[in-house]
Amino acid sequence: MSAVAVAPALPDALPAVKLDRLPLLLVPALALIALPFMGSFSTWVTLTVAGIAMGMIIFIIASGLTLVFGLMDVLNFGHGVFIALGAYLAISVLGLMGGWTASENLLLNLLALLPAMLVAIAVAGAVGFAFERVIIRPVYGQHLKQILITMGGMIVGEELIKVIWGPQTIPLPLPAAFRGSLLLGEAAVEKYRLIAVVIGLAVFAAMFWVLSRTKAGLLIRAGVQDREMVESLGYRIRRLFVGVFVAGSSLAGLGGVMWGLYQQNVTPQMGAQVNVLIFIVIIIGGLGSVGGCFIGALLVGLLANYTGFLAPKVALFSNILLMVVVLLWRPQGIYPVANR
Amino acid sequence: MMLHRVFSGDLPRNRLLTVMLLAIAVALAFAPFVFPGAKALNVAAKICIFIVLVASFDLLLGYTGIVSFAHTMFFGIGTYGVSIALARMGPSWPAVAAGAGGALALSLALSLLIGLFSLRVKAIFYAMITLAVASAFQTLASQLSEITGGEDGLNFKVPEMLTPGFSLSEQPFLGVSPDGKLISYYLVFAATVALFLVMLRIVNSPFGRVLQAIRENAFRAEALGYRTVVYRTASNVLSAGFATLAGALLALWLRYNGPDTSLSFEIMIDILLMVVIGGMGTMYGAVVGAALFIVAQNYLQDLMRIASDAVEGVPLLPDLVHPDRWLLWLGILFILSVYRFPAGIVGKLRAMK
Numbered sequence: 001m002s003a004v005a006v007a008p009a010l011p012d013a014l015p016a017v018k019l020d021r022l023p024l025l026l027v028p029a030l031a032l033i034a035l036p037f038m039g040s041f042s043t044w045v046t047l048t049v050a051g052i053a054m055g056m057i058i059f060i061i062a063s064g065l066t067l068v069f070g071l072m073d074v075l076n077f078g079h080g081v082f083i084a085l086g087a088y089l090a091i092s093v094l095g096l097m098g099g100w101t102a103s104e105n106l107l108l109n110l111l112a113l114l115p116a117m118l119v120a121i122a123v124a125g126a127v128g129f130a131f132e133r134v135i136i137r138p139v140y141g142q143h144l145k146q147i148l149i150t151m152g153g154m155i156v157g158e159e160l161i162k163v164i165w166g167p168q169t170i171p172l173p174l175p176a177a178f179r180g181s182l183l184l185g186e187a188a189v190e191k192y193r194l195i196a197v198v199i200g201l202a203v204f205a206a207m208f209w210v211l212s213r214t215k216a217g218l219l220i221r222a223g224v225q226d227r228e229m230v231e232s233l234g235y236r237i238r239r240l241f242v243g244v245f246v247a248g249s250s251l252a253g254l255g256g257v258m259w260g261l262y263q264q265n266v267t268p269q270m271g272a273q274v275n276v277l278i279f280i281v282i283i284i285g286g287l288g289s290v291g292g293c294f295i296g297a298l299l300v301g302l303l304a305n306y307t308g309f310l311a312p313k314v315a316l317f318s319n320i321l322l323m324v325v326v327l328l329w330r331p332q333g334i335y336p337v338a339n340r
Numbered sequence: 341m342m343l344h345r346v347f348s349g350d351l352p353r354n355r356l357l358t359v360m361l362l363a364i365a366v367a368l369a370f371a372p373f374v375f376p377g378a379k380a381l382n383v384a385a386k387i388c389i390f391i392v393l394v395a396s397f398d399l400l401l402g403y404t405g406i407v408s409f410a411h412t413m414f415f416g417i418g419t420y421g422v423s424i425a426l427a428r429m430g431p432s433w434p435a436v437a438a439g440a441g442g443a444l445a446l447s448l449a450l451s452l453l454i455g456l457f458s459l460r461v462k463a464i465f466y467a468m469i470t471l472a473v474a475s476a477f478q479t480l481a482s483q484l485s486e487i488t489g490g491e492d493g494l495n496f497k498v499p500e501m502l503t504p505g506f507s508l509s510e511q512p513f514l515g516v517s518p519d520g521k522l523i524s525y526y527l528v529f530a531a532t533v534a535l536f537l538v539m540l541r542i543v544n545s546p547f548g549r550v551l552q553a554i555r556e557n558a559f560r561a562e563a564l565g566y567r568t569v570v571y572r573t574a575s576n577v578l579s580a581g582f583a584t585l586a587g588a589l590l591a592l593w594l595r596y597n598g599p600d601t602s603l604s605f606e607i608m609i610d611i612l613l614m615v616v617i618g619g620m621g622t623m624y625g626a627v628v629g630a631a632l633f634i635v636a637q638n639y640l641q642d643l644m645r646i647a648s649d650a651v652e653g654v655p656l657l658p659d660l661v662h663p664d665r666w667l668l669w670l671g672i673l674f675i676l677s678v679y680r681f682p683a684g685i686v687g688k689l690r691a692m693k
Contacts, residue, residue: 069464135675138679139678143463144463147407148612148674148678149679152675153675155609155613155667155674156675159671162668163659163660276471276472276475283468283469287465316483317479320473320476323472
């Protein structure tokens with residue numbers, strides 16, 4: 001009597017993409033492997049926090065770059081300009097608020113840092129918008145020209161920074177309350193690094209939320225996977241791309257503020273120097289993958305600090321070695337993005 | 341026709357361009373007599389060396405369509421090879437030969453390795469990897485200070501014939517005393533001419549045509565039966581070899597070598613500007629680009645100083661035309677070149693007829 005066709009039971013959820021968990025273990029594994037070499041636990045804690053802080057800042061800078069590449073196949077060699085721009089804006093803004101930064105009051109310091117970051121985010125975003133319009137738009141889809149033209153943008157940007165702020169190295173001291181370190185048990189942890197970790201985690205969380213819980217994020221992820229398909233469904237991916245480019249530039253500006261405070265001095269060439277580092281990070285992570293970029297940034301940060309302590313000479317090449325090892329394991333990076 | 345053979349059938353093909361190239365060639369050939377003074381001779385020698393360097397980069401970028409940021413690495417291997425050999429073995433010709441030979445061998449091996457390892461991937465990937473490798477190499481050179489002299493670099497003596505103290509005859513020749521400096525200059529000049537003509541021969545050979553086919557459409561070239569990886573790697577190795585020789589010439593000329601003279605990223609940028617402004621994929625672009633850029637580098641600043649003084653008092657303007665900001669204007673010219681005339685000055689002139 002069961003003439004009524006029974007509809008096959010709907011699966012409870014859509015077939016989920018199998019999560020590739022192995023790379024997630026890399027960061028704790030690296031930290032644990034390093035532990036026996038450090039001599040004391042407190043040194044290890046100090047170095048690990050320092051490494052994570054450095055990794056977070058690198059991630060903030062590199063995440064925009066990798067998304068821009070994933071979405072539009074555009075690699076911006078001029079990304080470094082936004083980093084330097086952010087750092088120089090921080091000098092100007094913090095310089096205006098000398099009274100607040102000199103005070104020992106943590107709240108006042110944070111109030112001084114906040115506008116510096118907001119200005120950096122806003123200006124770098126605006127410059128990014130113009131950069132996309134003027135520099136990148138005319139050369140979509142032409143890789144060779146893209147590399148050349150963004151490099152040209154980098155040269156001009158660096159020179160313009162020299163015009164505005166001068167060519168010399170400018171010190172960027174930390175606000176008073178961020179200096180010095182906290183003692184966690186035996187381990188000394190610099191306060192600013194803790195702040196960097198907090199900000200980095202906040203950015204990662206916000207980005208994760210946008211990418212996985214909003215429609216724009218869905219479109220971005222879809223666009224990274226298959227641009228033409230998204231376009232054929234009627235979405236203007238070009239607009240989305242402009243948005244991602246501006247956001248990426250803003251993040252680079254924010255990262256520039258943090259990197260400048262981390263190094264405590266700023267040179268016009270810092271953009272080009274950090275550029276090399278973030279290229280290594282996004283190659284390690286897999287071009288276009290934000291998760292890979294996060295893991296890559298943490299690995300680079302940790303390894304730089306561990307080797308810097310154990311063997312300073314090796315530290316200069318630790319990034320390259322890491323890149324070679326990762327590429328031998330997974331030639332497309334930790335999380336290869338489809339269709340690339 | 342004789343001229344035809346020498347230039348491998350690839351003549352400038354434009355009257356204005358021919359005049360320009362002839363002017364540059366004549367100016368370089370008679371530089372010690374026409375432009376007296378140490379600075380002018382230095383500029384002329386630098387132009388010669390950069391013509392070789394930029395032409396070798398053009399072989400890679402303009403003819404094969406590969407963007408590499410490791411070109412200064414090979415240039416640096418050349419300078420370091422000759423300087424280390426001269427510093428260790430003393431000023432003799434065998435030392436020069438050993439240094440240049442060793443450097444050449446290292447460059448060829450390294451470029452072969454990098455090429456086979458990473459030329460299978462996309463252009464962007466290669467650009468990034470070479471950027472990372474080059475920066476690592478620069479760090480390496482400044483760290484191995486026992487061998488390379490570190491940040492201070494190396495001062496060394498060149499074979500006696502090339503030293504300013506050496507003199508061919510007491511009589512000044514056309515108002516210039518024929519000393520070692522003059523001999524060095526003509527050594528550099530002759531090497532430049534020879535190497536440039538060899539490169540011109542390479543790009544106009546069947547091999548060069550295949551490289552251009554790969555640049556235009558790698559997929560189609562592969563379909564026609566050319567192993568693109570092999571050709572790309574060969575182009576990479578050749579260009580690295582010529583860059584190394586240019587480096588060896590620079591070391592002989594300067595008698596000093598440090599990380600900033602040959603390895604720095606600034607020089608990489610300079611090469612990029614020269615090849616694009618001069619004209620990619622033309623070889624003659626290297627001559628025009630190098631001459632224009634180095635003259636600008638050395639003399640544009642004087643011009644800008646005048647301009648800067650003229651607009652004194654106007655806000656911001658004096659900073660924009662400040663003598664140290666010459667790279668800003670060349671950078672803008674570079675961007676405009678990539679947009680407006682991708683084949684650079686040479687391409688523009690050839691199109692004008």
